[in-house]
Amino acid sequence: MKIKNDARRRFLRQSAAGMVMTALPEWLWAYGGKIGSAVTPGFNADVELDFYAQQAYVPILSGGLTAVQKFYATRLKGPQQTLQQLPGNYLGPVLNFQKGQKVRVFFTNKLSEPTIIHWHGLHVPQASDGHPMYTIAAGERFIYEFEVLNRAGTSFYHSHAHGLTAEQVYRGLAGLIVVTDGEENRLELPRGEYDLPLVIQDRRFDVKNQLQYLQTMPERMLGFLGDTILVNGKPNAEFAVKSRAYRFRAVNGSNSRIYKLAWDDGTPLIAIGSDAGLLPNPVTKPYIMLSPGERVDLWLDFSGRPLGSKLVLYSLAFSGVMPAMYDNMVNRSGGGMGMMMHHGLSHGSKFPIATFKITEMVTDSPKLPGKLVDFPHLTLSDVDNAEQPLPIALAMQPMRPTLNGQTFAMDRVMDFEKVALGSCKKIRIFHQHNGMGMMGGRGMGGMGGRMEMAHPIHLHGQQFQILGRKTAAVHAGYETVKDGFIDSGWKDTVLVMPGEELEIIKPFQDYKGLYLYHCHNLEHENLGMMRQFLIS
Numbered sequence: 001m002k003i004k005n006d007a008r009r010r011f012l013r014q015s016a017a018g019m020v021m022t023a024l025p026e027w028l029w030a031y032g033g034k035i036g037s038a039v040t041p042g043f044n045a046d047v048e049l050d051f052y053a054q055q056a057y058v059p060i061l062s063g064g065l066t067a068v069q070k071f072y073a074t075r076l077k078g079p080q081q082t083l084q085q086l087p088g089n090y091l092g093p094v095l096n097f098q099k100g101q102k103v104r105v106f107f108t109n110k111l112s113e114p115t116i117i118h119w120h121g122l123h124v125p126q127a128s129d130g131h132p133m134y135t136i137a138a139g140e141r142f143i144y145e146f147e148v149l150n151r152a153g154t155s156f157y158h159s160h161a162h163g164l165t166a167e168q169v170y171r172g173l174a175g176l177i178v179v180t181d182g183e184e185n186r187l188e189l190p191r192g193e194y195d196l197p198l199v200i201q202d203r204r205f206d207v208k209n210q211l212q213y214l215q216t217m218p219e220r221m222l223g224f225l226g227d228t229i230l231v232n233g234k235p236n237a238e239f240a241v242k243s244r245a246y247r248f249r250a251v252n253g254s255n256s257r258i259y260k261l262a263w264d265d266g267t268p269l270i271a272i273g274s275d276a277g278l279l280p281n282p283v284t285k286p287y288i289m290l291s292p293g294e295r296v297d298l299w300l301d302f303s304g305r306p307l308g309s310k311l312v313l314y315s316l317a318f319s320g321v322m323p324a325m326y327d328n329m330v331n332r333s334g335g336g337m338g339m340m341m342h343h344g345l346s347h348g349s350k351f352p353i354a355t356f357k358i359t360e361m362v363t364d365s366p367k368l369p370g371k372l373v374d375f376p377h378l379t380l381s382d383v384d385n386a387e388q389p390l391p392i393a394l395a396m397q398p399m400r401p402t403l404n405g406q407t408f409a410m411d412r413v414m415d416f417e418k419v420a421l422g423s424c425k426k427i428r429i430f431h432q433h434n435g436m437g438m439m440g441g442r443g444m445g446g447m448g449g450r451m452e453m454a455h456p457i458h459l460h461g462q463q464f465q466i467l468g469r470k471t472a473a474v475h476a477g478y479e480t481v482k483d484g485f486i487d488s489g490w491k492d493t494v495l496v497m498p499g500e501e502l503e504i505i506k507p508f509q510d511y512k513g514l515y516l517y518h519c520h521n522l523e524h525e526n527l528g529m530m531r532q533f534l535i536s
């Protein structure tokens with residue numbers, strides 16, 4: 001096999017020894033020797049950023065500093081507000097992009113291990129999507145170039161080095177992306193200090209304030225759960241607010257924990273945006289389920305609340321996301337077994353996330369618009385495979401969560417994972433039971449059935465729409481989460497509950513190449529619960 005360039009060499013280094021690239025066509029390598037290694041002449045960037053990842057020490061708990069991995073950035077070119085540093089924090093800077101901007105990022109890996117950045121939610125060319133084949137070694141540099149095609153919304157960048165993603169995100173390699181556009185600017189939405197990020201993560205610390213990761217067998221397989229909830233990198237988060245409307249951009253940046261967001265006084269939640277886009281209309285819910293990788297933009301008007309009063313954002317109790325055996329143990333032992341597995345905060349227990357205190361009375365406030373943005377509803381008449389949906393079969397094999405019966409292979413796609421550029425597909429996401437064909441029906445349980453759990457499924461590239469959920473075979477506990485899904489907007493990550501089946505519609509426009517789909521329970525992703533579409 002003739003080695004053509006650096007990217008290819010990197011790629012081969014990471015492929016299993018002796019594997020032949022049967023499935024991947026030559027044009028994937030046709031960019032010449034410069035994928036990520038040189039600037040493209042003629043790509044005139046509006047925004048240029050110098051990015052690096054480095055070990056750092058930050059204050060999180062009182063007492064000693066915590067060792068983290070952190071993204072840093074400086075602005076070489078572009079509007080001053082492009083970078084917004086969250087002070088004393090492990091999160092990377094908030095990236096404020098405008099639709100239509102051309103962005104170039106020079107990323108240098110100053111860690112002592114490989115890494116790469118993925119811009120979760122942005123629809124970018126494959127060479128800039130942070131596919132793990134582009135992982136760079138310590139000391140190396142990768143140049144990203146992309147145009148911001150996204151509509152206004154909230155996205156989330158993070159490490160995507162295969163096998164390292166979960167631990168690197170856990171140790172801090174993540175940050176928020178805010179995209180604005182003309183359509184959003186015409187709406188009177190809260191801006192500036194009234195538009196706040198809520199990056200929600202759970203962590204576990206040792207007595208010296210150092211991050212602890214994966215210690216028990218169940219959490220290696222089911223996902224890491226921490227016992228300390230952080231918002232924007234801080235525990236016991238408290239925000240001073242004025243008596244007016246706010247926009248909160250909530251991101252679940254946790255490795256595996258799912259949140260059931262609700263206000264403590266029963267105030268309904270109002271969502272104005274979901275993953276990377278405003279909703280057509282505001283949606284009111286008693287609570288909102290937010291799984292890893294998902295975002296929701298919340299509207300909350302504090303008008304009429306007394307000075308000094310507090311409102312607390314909670315995660316309420318729920319069940320049914322873990323394998324039945326886990327829920328049983330937690331219940332039978334009054335939480336004891338869950339604690340044994342997860343050091344104190346079992347999956348689905350109730351806890352506060354952040355407190356909002358009204359510290360200033362004001363009289364002016366924007367009013368919640370009735371209509372937000374134009375929304376082209378995709379229907380079955382838009383897809384070319386209504387009768388033969390692409391499958392995404394979820395399964396928990398012993399110590400090996402799989403998609404379509406497989407784990408991730410950098411250099412392989414299955415036939416049905418090849419998708420024509422410009423096409424629009426119906427995709428069916430369902431739980432596969434052990435021993436059954438992946439295109440097929442329901443098994444009789446077995447290990448796959450007993451281990452069935454909730455998976456937040458994320459598809460790279462263009463956002464999709466949810467056609468429907470089939471709930472005939474859902475498990476116990478579903479009733480505790482069912483009113484919390486925001487399915488009316490553009491999505492890139494969706495929670496699939498045990499027994500549930502989803503149909504989605506996804507366009508595959510603009511870019512050829514390999515686009516990943518995977519479970520965003522990052523421990524599952526690391527174990528290989530990831531595959532890819534080849535768009536050509």
Ligand code: C2O
Nearest residue numbers: 118120293458516
């Ligand atoms: Cu947020 Cu492929 O990831």
Ligand code: CU
Nearest residue numbers: 119120121460
């Ligand atoms: Cu992504």
Ligand code: CU
Nearest residue numbers: 455519521524
């Ligand atoms: Cu999963």
